[in-house]
Each structure stands twice: as structure tokens, then as C-alpha cells.
Amino acid sequence: MDTLRVLVVEDISVHRLILTEVLNDIDGVEVVGSASNGKIGLARVEQLRPDLITLDVEMPEMDGIEMLRRLQPAALELGVVMVSVHTARGAEATLQALELGALDFVTKPSGADLRANMDGLRAELKRIIDAYITHRLLRGMSGGKGEKQVAPAPAPAPAVPTWAPVKTTAPVEPIEIVAVGISTGGPNALGVVVPQLPANLRVPVVIVQHMPTAFTSALAASLTSKSDIRVVEGENGLRLEEGTVYIAPGGEQMKVVRQINGGNYLVLTDDPPENHCKPAADYLFRSVAEVYGPRALGVIMTGMGADGREGLKLMKGQGSRVIAQDEESCVVFGMPMEAIKAGIVDRVVPLDNIAGEIVRMVGR
Numbered sequence: 001m002d003t004l005r006v007l008v009v010e011d012i013s014v015h016r017l018i019l020t021e022v023l024n025d026i027d028g029v030e031v032v033g034s035a036s037n038g039k040i041g042l043a044r045v046e047q048l049r050p051d052l053i054t055l056d057v058e059m060p061e062m063d064g065i066e067m068l069r070r071l072q073p074a075a076l077e078l079g080v081v082m083v084s085v086h087t088a089r090g091a092e093a094t095l096q097a098l099e100l101g102a103l104d105f106v107t108k109p110s111g112a113d114l115r116a117n118m119d120g121l122r123a124e125l126k127r128i129i130d131a132y133i134t135h136r137l138l139r140g141m142s143g144g145k146g147e148k149q150v151a152p153a154p155a156p157a158p159a160v161p162t163w164a165p166v167k168t169t170a171p172v173e174p175i176e177i178v179a180v181g182i183s184t185g186g187p188n189a190l191g192v193v194v195p196q197l198p199a200n201l202r203v204p205v206v207i208v209q210h211m212p213t214a215f216t217s218a219l220a221a222s223l224t225s226k227s228d229i230r231v232v233e234g235e236n237g238l239r240l241e242e243g244t245v246y247i248a249p250g251g252e253q254m255k256v257v258r259q260i261n262g263g264n265y266l267v268l269t270d271d272p273p274e275n276h277c278k279p280a281a282d283y284l285f286r287s288v289a290e291v292y293g294p295r296a297l298g299v300i301m302t303g304m305g306a307d308g309r310e311g312l313k314l315m316k317g318q319g320s321r322v323i324a325q326d327e328e329s330c331v332v333f334g335m336p337m338e339a340i341k342a343g344i345v346d347r348v349v350p351l352d353n354i355a356g357e358i359v360r361m362v363g364r
Contacts, residue, residue: 183303185331285311
């Protein structure tokens, strides 16, 4: 059977063993080697020619960030999944790794019984690997560096038009909020879009980026350092203000609620995950549809799966407008593709043009 060849780069031996066991349990995946630091990892890449690497962030002699800098994964057609500790420091380093070309990340198993979290780790790695395989098939990349083809995967989606207008006879109402759903590839994509938004944008922007606790606060801080527009992590009871971007915190669901005496605000809940996501774009979009009706703009961007599609259907049913990121500029063309296939997208836009399209549709 054709396989996806994986190299595990991790300095802690028990984590190396757990990752190897978990990965080998996934159909169509073979761990072809391991390394205890980045220096050895670079040599193993040259020797073994893997399709995918799991890469620890913090290691002696050469850490994951330095290995990633030297590796240049895009040039090698090599997928890199970072393995990070669930801390603020780990979150900052992981965001840096994503900027350097890492595909996605998982958090290390923790606690007294490291094996207790193996099922969750296996599911998360399988989700990432399935999306990566589909991505390779859609981009026409061969597996095994000329030796093997990548393992069986879901069939590529049918081609979608680069322009997908939705006709409506309803009057166009002014936009009062922009709601964004995004996942794999999101930190880099948001790093392109958010800094292009003007500080005087006349509406609030609410964003669900699929990330765990601690990572979303690091993302908000990173975007703040690059942007003129104000960027904050969402808080319970926070009033929505124009010219502000709100990032849904990891591990919580975020919705918007109407305030009787004027203005709207954020509510954070411990409601269950949707589409295996918490925060979930569908959860946010449903509330936007209820509160803002036709006076909203939905934006669906790079990411695997279908989160956001059902919520955008509700928004579109209320008269909202919807734009989607185009396939060429997506790291994973999953969430935008699902919305386009559902016939609810007004315009398909390249990443570099999304901010300009938001500004054009909102007006300053």
C-alpha cells in the first residue's frame, strides 16, 4: 500500500515514542525515522526524504524554529506539523513557526498519564494529515519524493468558479459587522488581511480562528504589533466597537448579543464544540445572522472541513453578503470550498485582495 512517509523530530524520548505509535496507528501513514534535535533532523530529511515532519518547538542544540528556517518546507514540498507545549511561550513560538511555513500544529500530551490523551492526539493528527493529503492531490504534488504516491484520500472536490455571484432582488443594506471564519493557514492569512484594515474602519470585525487556549491571545498580540486597527482577544460582556478586531478565545464559544439600550456585545460560553471546533465559526455566524440580519458581511477563509457553511447559510438567508478566499491562496481549500459549493458566496477573492474587498463593501 502507498504510504505517507513521516519523520518525528522530538527531543523527549517518551514523546517521541508516543508520536511514533500514534502516527503508525493512522491508516496510510508510516514513520520512517526520528531525530532528537533539529541538527539531526536536517540530516534525516536529506537521508529519508519524508513527506511530512512532526517538529518539536523547543529542543537542545537546534530548536524547531531554526530547523524550519533552514528547511524551507515550501521549496521541498514538505509538510511540517509543529508539536508545541500548551503555554504562552509555546504559543508565541508556534505562531513564529507558522509564519515560517509550518502547515499546522498540535499540543503535546501532558499530565501524569501521557498516554491518556493519545486518542485525542491521534484524531488531531489524522485530521491534519487527511487535509494535507487532499491538499497534495489538489496541487498535483507526488508523495515519497518520486518513489511512492501519497496514501488514498478523499476525492478532490469538483472545480469551482473563481467568480460565484449570488443574485438577489433585495435592497442592499449598510454593513454593520464583519464576521470571519478561518482555520488551517489562518495565522499567516490573518497576518495579511488584518494589517491592511484601516484604523477607522466603521464596523467591528469578529473572527473565529480554530486554536486552543493561550494560542489565540498570542495571535491577537501578534496581529496588534503589525496593524493600525485595534486587535483584542474577545472577552465576555465586551461591547462591540467600530475599528476593532475581536479574536474568539480558544476553548470557548463566542457569539454576539443585542443590547436593548443600544449597541451589541460579546458573550463567551462553555457550549460544546461544533464541527469538532471550539470556538466554531458556525456558532458565531448563527448569532450574527440573528442580531444583524442583512447588515453583515461573512468572510470564510483557508481551513479544513466545513465549519462556517451552515452559519453562513443562515446569514445569507437573512440577506447578508458573503465572500470566500480563493483556492490558489488557501493553505487548505476546505471551508471556502464548502461555502462555494453551497451556493451562498457572493464573491471569491484572492487573499491579498480580501481586506480591500472588506473596506470596499463596508465603506469607511
